[in-house]
Amino acid sequence: MKEHITQIQLAAESWNPRQVLAWAFGKFGDEVAISSAFGAEGMVLIDMASRVQKNFRLFTIDTEFLFPETYNLMDQIEGRYGVTIERVYALLSPEEQERVHGPALWAQDPDQCCNLRKVEPLARKLGELRAWITSIRRDQTSARRGARKIEWDEKFGLVKLNPLADWSSAQVWRYIREHEVPYNALHDQNYPSIGCTHCTRAVRSGEDPRAGRWPGFAKTECGLHIIQSVAHVAKIQGA
Numbered sequence: 755m756k757e758h759i760t761q762i763q764l765a766a767e768s769w770n771p772r773q774v775l776a777w778a779f780g781k782f783g784d785e786v787a788i789s790s791a792f793g794a795e796g797m798v799l800i801d802m803a804s805r806v807q808k809n810f811r812l813f814t815i816d817t818e819f820l821f822p823e824t825y826n827l828m829d830q831i832e833g834r835y836g837v838t839i840e841r842v843y844a845l846l847s848p849e850e851q852e853r854v855h856g857p858a859l860w861a862q863d864p865d866q867c868c869n870l871r872k873v874e875p876l877a878r879k880l881g882e883l884r885a886w887i888t889s890i891r892r893d894q895t896s897a898r899r900g901a902r903k904i905e906w907d908e909k910f911g912l913v914k915l916n917p918l919a920d921w922s923s924a925q926v927w928r929y930i931r932e933h934e935v936p937y938n939a940l941h942d943q944n945y946p947s948i949g950c951t952h953c954t955r956a957v958r959s960g961e962d963p964r965a966g967r968w969p970g971f972a973k974t975e976c977g978l979h980i981i982q983s984v985a986h987v988a989k990i991q992g993a
């Protein structure tokens with residue numbers, strides 16, 4: 755599969771998001787799923803997917819620290835698109851995590867907290883798939899700059915599709931308005947990027963859109979889209 759991806763990767767760069775989605779659904783059937791935290795880009799992808807294929811798999815990593823607005827949006831998605839969101843949880847509940855690792859791990863060691871609550875659950879979920887679809891865009895962070903529309907995910911060992919890789923934020927919001935796509939109410943309160951309650955704040959005028967994530971830490975990614983060795987992931991799974 756890795757070799758096949760290398761062969762079509764270049765051609766796929768000229769495909770629009772719907773073409774990437776159609777290819778993925780045709781190629782992998784029920785062994786491909788959209789991964790989403792329901793940001794603006796994720797909502798565009800979910801809406802597009804519903805126009806390409808009625809039934810598609812959609813999962814989210816529920817850290818159990820999400821905003822009420824995010825949970826509300828999840829309910830709206832299930833009602834509007836007729837899908838059941840597959841919710842993936844950490845091995846430790848928030849209470850167990852506190853017992854084992856101490857209080858407010860996100861404030862002491864956010865990388866470890868993200869590994870426990872996001873990276874390990876994702877690795878576990880991806881173990882049942884042959885491909886996953888994300889809504890990352892190249893201009894979101896430096897780590898995402900090299901994203902291709904179709905690529906081999908070395909970290910998790912499956913195909914990764916990024917249909918919106920070359921889209922801008924303006925295109926995303928134009929699509930949302932034109933198609934009346936539901937979105938997280940926090941976006942209207944200066945939260946351009948939304949994660950866990952403990953690690954997300956509103957941004958001030960002129961700040962980078964991701965400045966509200968992990969404020970006070972030199973951290974811009976939770977680790978889901980950064981290349982790490984499989985050994986590292988295995989270590990997390992054993993944590």
Ligand code: SF4
Nearest residue numbers: 860864867868950953
């Ligand atoms: S975003 Fe914050 S609270 Fe959520 S998993 Fe990462 S460190 Fe923990």
